[in-house]
Amino acid sequence: MSATVHGGSLGRWFEELCRIKPNRLREVVVSTDRKIKPHALPKEGGVYAFWWTGGKRLLLSSACNRRLELVGPGGQGVTLKIDNEWLGLSTNLPVPLYVGKTASGMSRRIGQHLMLGGERILPLGGGARKAKRPTTSCQLRAGIEHFFPDQEDARALVLDNVGLSYVVLGGENHAANRFYLEDLAIGLMRPPLNVDIER
Numbered sequence: 108m109s110a111t112v113h114g115g116s117l118g119r120w121f122e123e124l125c126r127i128k129p130n131r132l133r134e135v136v137v138s139t140d141r142k143i144k145p146h147a148l149p150k151e152g153g154v155y156a157f158w159w160t161g162g163k164r165l166l167l168s169s170a171c172n173r174r175l176e177l178v179g180p181g182g183q184g185v186t187l188k189i190d191n192e193w194l195g196l197s198t199n200l201p202v203p204l205y206v207g208k209t210a211s212g213m214s215r216r217i218g219q220h221l222m223l224g225g226e227r228i229l230p231l232g233g234g235a236r237k238a239k240r241p242t243t244s245c246q247l248r249a250g251i252e253h254f255f256p257d258q259e260d261a262r263a264l265v266l267d268n269v270g271l272s273y274v275v276l277g278g279e280n281h282a283a284n285r286f287y288l289e290d291l292a293i294g295l296m297r298p299p300l301n302v303d304i305e306r
Contacts, residue, residue: 110282123274133266141223148214151277154288157247159202161268174235177304189299203296205247208285219244226260250300
């Protein structure tokens with residue numbers, strides 16, 4: 108089947124992407140917190156979004172590091188301040204953290220983001236500089252650990268304060284639709300863990 112673009116459906120898919128399904132990721136993991144429950148998430152591909160659904164008090168606390176230093180053109184550091192307006196904290200709504208896409212295996216892809224095997228994946232402590240991640244697939248978990256560099260049990264923090272929404276758009280025939288929906292969502296939601304700097 109060839110890939111096609113369904114431009115008229117992007118708005119409806121975006122609306123669906125904004126509907127949080129599990130409000131806390133703890134709802135989709137087994138009691139040991141080490142893996143996702145079978146059949147809790149789609150096996151097909153699609154576009155997904157992680158949201159901060161916990162209280163905003165944690166994001167406003169001094170424990171939350173909202174400075175992010177990325178490597179920019181010519182190796183220069185580019186520092187971003189993720190302020191209250193960027194996060195939309197005055198709305199008292201969930202905060203979009205990261206939007207991604209996958210052609211297949213959404214459940215597997217979410218598991219790669221969460222890295223449930225340990226309490227932390229980055230070393231304790233740290234400043235504004237974005238730390239090197241153990242994999243290229245754990246943007247959500249590494250981002251939360253950057254926000255909370257002194258939190259020893261970051262896995263519990265993620266499971267109790269992050270929710271998930273998704274739109275099932277699997278297979279080759281939705282390749283372009285996934286691309287455009289992810290781009291649309293990133294542009295409108297401004298999720299801080301998606302930010303990258305051109306080189």
